[in-house]
Amino acid sequence: MLIHLALTISSATLLAAVSLAPSLLAGNDKNYNYLALGDSVAYGLDVRLLTNTPPPAPSAFTGYPEVVSAFEHLLTSSKEVNASCPGETSGSFIDTTMRDYGCHSPGPQGQPPFKSSIGLHTNYDGSQLNFAISQLSTNTHINMVTLGIGSNDALLLIKDCNSDMACVQAGLPGILQTFGQNLAQILTAIRTQAHYTGTLVLVKYYSPEIDLNPVAQAINGVMDTVGSQFKVRFADGYTAFQLASAFFGGDPCKAGLLIHLTPTTCDIHPSPAGRDLLAAAVEVSLIGAPR
Secondary structure: OHHHHHHHHHHHHHHHHHHOOHHHHOOEOOEOOEEEEEOHHHHOOOHHHHHOOOOOOHHHOOOHHHHHHHHHHHHHOOOEEEOOOOOOOHHHHHOOOOOOOOOOOOOOOOOOOHHHHOOOOOOOOOOHHHHHHHHHHHOOOOOEEEEEOOHHHHHHHHHHOOOOHHHHHHHHHHHHHHHHHHHHHHHHHHHHHOOOOOEEEEEOOOOOOHHHHHHHHHHHHHHHHHHHHHOOEEEOHHHHHHHHHHHHOOOOOOOOOEEEOOOOOEEEEEOHHHHHHHHHHHHHHOOOOOO
């Protein structure tokens, strides 16, 4: 079902791109009803573009929220604002002084902070959570929020461990505990402080490598445990990638779901096919939700 829907969404998105002006895919002021939150996966980061001179504009990147928005626009004239920031951790999502993986501070290879160098799809000061609260508190048109956060918490651990999986395994419980606390704080703020009662979707992470399957499953497990307390829906990106990679030995790179850097190696970010599969997972999660 997911793969079939991904193909359907791809066709719908192509039609939308032809028939809709780009400005219709992002809300202006309060004229939008879909708020996308998260990190580089939601942003649509393609690291190959970062070597361009001059650097690319944010509009050069397309994440799954833009695909979802284009598909939803065909149904309900949906418009979206994407506030995601590459490198955002669950901590920096709340407080920009907390450690991150390149959103507000230098990236893993020493690249300048993404928010102040390349820029975001949506400009705002302060933390992503504060922006979300301000929008949800004042824009009564918002009826859908997607959130994908937590992968950079694990990536920081992997970096600190120099990819030593024994070290990662030892440090993971502490990372998961902090992530759970942060996620609970984020969802409490959305539901209680901002008084948002609409559709809220947590987008579960896929695993970019077979060896990282347990890490992705652990992050997603925290999402399940915490999210179930806040009446959220789950977009199961992990299972979607696993199913689509099944005929390729479970390797999402070989399955074409990740951005190829060489014919045989991939970055961790989704390719257009992977992006559309995540959008399909979001659409499946919305079955039965008010539009």
